[in-house]
Amino acid sequence: xxVAAKSDVSDLPREFDYLIVGGGAAGLSLxxxxxxxxxxxxxxxLLLEPEAKNQNDRTWSFWADAxxxxxxxxxxxxxxxxxxxxxxERVIPLTRHRYKMIRGLDFxxxxxxxxxGNPQFACVATTVxxxxxxxxxxxxxxxxxxxxxxxxxxxxxxxxxxxxxPERYRYLLQHFVGWEIETGQDAFNPETAEFMDFRGEQQxxxxxxxxxxxxxxxxxxxxxxFSAEVLPxxxxxxELGRYLHQLLNGQAxxxxxxxxxxxxxxxxxxxxxxxxxxxxxxxxxxxxxPSTGYAFKRIQQHSARLTAALAATGHPPQNLTGDRWQFxxxxxxxxxxxxxQGEQTREIFTDLFRRNPVExxxxxxxxxxxxxxxxxxxxxxxxxxxxxxxxxxxxxRPGRR
Ligand SMILES: Cc1cc2nc3c(=O)[nH]c(=O)nc-3n(C[C@H](O)[C@H](O)[C@H](O)COP(=O)(O)OP(=O)(O)OC[C@H]3O[C@@H](n4cnc5c(N)ncnc54)[C@H](O)[C@@H]3O)c2cc1C
Numbered sequence: 001x002x003v004a005a006k007s008d009v010s011d012l013p014r015e016f017d018y019l020i021v022g023g024g025a026a027g028l029s030l031x032x033x034x035x036x037x038x039x040x041x042x043x044x045x046l047l048l049e050p051e052a053k054n055q056n057d058r059t060w061s062f063w064a065d066a067x068x069x070x071x072x073x074x075x076x077x078x079x080x081x082x083x084x085x086x087x088x089e090r091v092i093p094l095t096r097h098r099y100k101m102i103r104g105l106d107f108x109x110x111x112x113x114x115x116x117g118n119p120q121f122a123c124v125a126t127t128v129x130x131x132x133x134x135x136x137x138x139x140x141x142x143x144x145x146x147x148x149x150x151x152x153x154x155x156x157x158x159x160x161x162x163x164x165x166p167e168r169y170r171y172l173l174q175h176f177v178g179w180e181i182e183t184g185q186d187a188f189n190p191e192t193a194e195f196m197d198f199r200g201e202q203q204x205x206x207x208x209x210x211x212x213x214x215x216x217x218x219x220x221x222x223x224x225x226f227s228a229e230v231l232p233x234x235x236x237x238x239e240l241g242r243y244l245h246q247l248l249n250g251q252a253x254x255x256x257x258x259x260x261x262x263x264x265x266x267x268x269x270x271x272x273x274x275x276x277x278x279x280x281x282x283x284x285x286x287x288x289x290p291s292t293g294y295a296f297k298r299i300q301q302h303s304a305r306l307t308a309a310l311a312a313t314g315h316p317p318q319n320l321t322g323d324r325w326q327f328x329x330x331x332x333x334x335x336x337x338x339x340x341q342g343e344q345t346r347e348i349f350t351d352l353f354r355r356n357p358v359e360x361x362x363x364x365x366x367x368x369x370x371x372x373x374x375x376x377x378x379x380x381x382x383x384x385x386x387x388x389x390x391x392x393x394x395x396x397r398p399g400r401r
Contacts, residue, residue, distance in 0.1 A: 005049070005123040009144045012122060016046045019140050019147055021128045022155035023049030025060070026282025026299045028111040030153055032069065033303040035118055039311035045120060046147055048140060050127040053112070056105035059178075059220060059259060060296040061193075061212065063362050065096045068300060073106045076214055081195040083353040085346050091192055092358045099193045101212060102296070128156065133275035151316065153306075154274065155281035160264055169268040170335040170398045171228060174293030176210070177236035178222030178259040187248050188213035198346040200239065204401075206338055206345035209243050222259065226293075226338050226345060230262055263293035267332040272320035279306065279316050286321070290331035291338075292365060326374060327367040329393070336389035340399040344385045355380035 006012060018034070020027045031047055034040050078099040082091045115121040126142040131152050138152040164171055194211035201207070206226040213219040223239045225231070244253060263283070270286035273279050281287070287302055288295040302321060309317035337344050352361055356377060363369045364377045378386070392399035 005052075005125040007125045007144075009124055009126075012046075012124065013044070014145070014147055016122075016147065016149040017043040017151075018045045019138070019149040019152040020045060020047045020155070020281075021131065021140060021152060022282070023047050023051075023053060023108075023123070024155060024282065025107070025296060026155040026285075026287065026303070027153070028108065029299050029303040030155075030281060030306060031115055031121065032111045033300075033307040034310070035114060035121065036069065037307050037311045040307070041120065043120065043310075045122070046149070047115070047121065047123045048126055048128050048142060048147070049123065050125060052125075053108040054105070056103055056257070058104040058261060059101055059212075060104065060107070061099065061101045062294060062297040063094075063097045063099050064297065065098075065359075065362075068100075068297075070102055070107065070110070070300070071100075073102055073110050074100045075103050075106065076101045076212070078191065078193040078212075080192040081358070082192050083196055083349070084194070085196075085198040085350040088350045088354050090353060092353075094358065096359050097362055099195070128154075131274075131278055133277050136277075138275070138277035150277065151310075152278050153281050154278055155284055158264070158270055158284045160266065160268065163268065165268065167397055169266060170332070170339050171268065172226055172265040172335060172338055173228065173230065173262045174224065174226055174265050175230045175262040176222045176224040176260070177233060177240065178210075178220050179240055179255045180218065180220050180257040180259075181244065181253040182256055183217045183248060183251055183253045185251060186216040187251065187253075188216055188219045190215045196349060198349065200243065202343040202346055205342035207239075208346075218256075220259070226265060227342055228339065233260075263288050263295065265290050265293050265335060265338075267328070267335055273316075279320065286323075289365065290328075291334040294365070297366070324367060326371075330364075330374075330378075332393055333386050333389045336392050336399050337385045340389070340392075340401050341385065348381050348385070351381040352377070 020031055034045060080091055080093050081099055126144050128140045128142050130141045131154055132139055137148055137150045139146050139148045140152055190213045197209040208224055210222040210224050211219055221240060223236045267290050271280060272285045282299055287298045289298060305322060306316055360373055364373060389399060
């Protein structure tokens with residue numbers, strides 16, 4: 001993967017303490033957390049990743065109210081967010097939190113550099129074709145042969161399209177096209193991230209604009225949907241064009257980069273392990289929050305949790321993710337509403353932002369609220385869509401429109 005990644009493995013051992021399969025957000029995060037843990041300094045780790053990871057293929061944004069291990073590469077942070085819908089608009093100062101952004105390429109390079117100087121780690125540029133448990137560990141199969149370890153951490157993307165059971169679970173995507181643009185004159189307020197701008201047409205789906213202004217003349221502008229199917233690319237582009245024309249009063253702009261993505265939003269169970277010695281990571285382990293698609297901070301929490309247990313006991317924790325059933329139920333209910341009546345999503349988020357402090361909303365989405373906070377959140381949104389979805393959950397199948 002990095003300059004240090006090997007494709008000739010003839011001088012490499014075949015046995016390690018840990019294998020990390022996939023060097024994207026989750027694989028590199030776990031590797032970095034392990035590299036910072038002195039109690040794991042004797043562990044030998046092999047990272048298996050086919051791609052060079054030398055492109056800025058995504059931008060991660062997240063809110064945080066505590067320092068994170070990647071704060072040094074945060075490209076920009078905001079102290080205000082804006083929420084907008086046709087019936088309610090508010091610019092919200094953040095007190096406890098900051099909204100932060102990390103560029104994918106900065107992240108890949110930062111971790112690659114940190115690992116390159118560490119003899120504990122080796123990287124092989126290869127594709128893992130299969131992984132299986134053995135009596136005392138696990139083995140990863142690659143075109144360069146087999147590698148064994150006590151634990152294999154697997155972050156290959158889940159094969160959701162193959163696994164889908166639409167009669168039991170809900171399958172949506174957070175899908176978007178984003179443009180980084182530059183204007184000739186001042187056009188943006190760099191203090192405020194436009195978190196959700198729902199003022200456009202919903203067309204029976206949750207559709208919003210998301211704007212991260214880097215300075216007065218440069219911003220990332222994304223047209224985002226929560227729905228089952230991606231759109232033809234021209235449709236996102238047309239909406240972006242329309243929105244920017246209005247926002248910039250017809251002023252010209254230049255597109256300097258493009259971001260395209262589709263993140264799974266599903267209540268399909270994505271297991272945190274596959275047998276005793278294969279531990280799943282990232283999207284594969286359900287770290288993309290089903291009702292929002294946010295994953296980066298959950299990936300950091302998961303990496304920290306795994307690393308702490310490995311250091312303390314030599315093994316991953318019994319409870320691999322710490323997920324709580326109440327929040328899984330809330331995710332399922334919201335997914336059910338989005339699938340059934342996507343346009344209700346705008347009203348639900350409007351209720352949330354109108355009736356709750358942003359700290360409570362962020363804590364709820366971070367799955368940190370107590371039952372009182374959960375009650376306050378549920379009490380702030382219109383009940384009928386949720387009551388109907390509870391019926392569908394009790395019947396064990398998704399609702400239809
Ligand atoms: C464009 C985009 C923008 C996003 N923005 C945000 C955001 O702002 N905030 C947020 O919280 N989340 C965001 N997400 C969601 C989530 O954080 C990312 O998808 C994140 O990269 C998921 O991490 P991961 O490790 O599971 O997957 P990835 O980062 O995709 O890493 C998986 C790795 O596995 C490798 N791999 C695949 N097959 C094999 C194989 N057979 N053998 C070995 N390696 C293999 C791949 O090459 C890849 O490097 C975004 C996602 C996308 C796609």
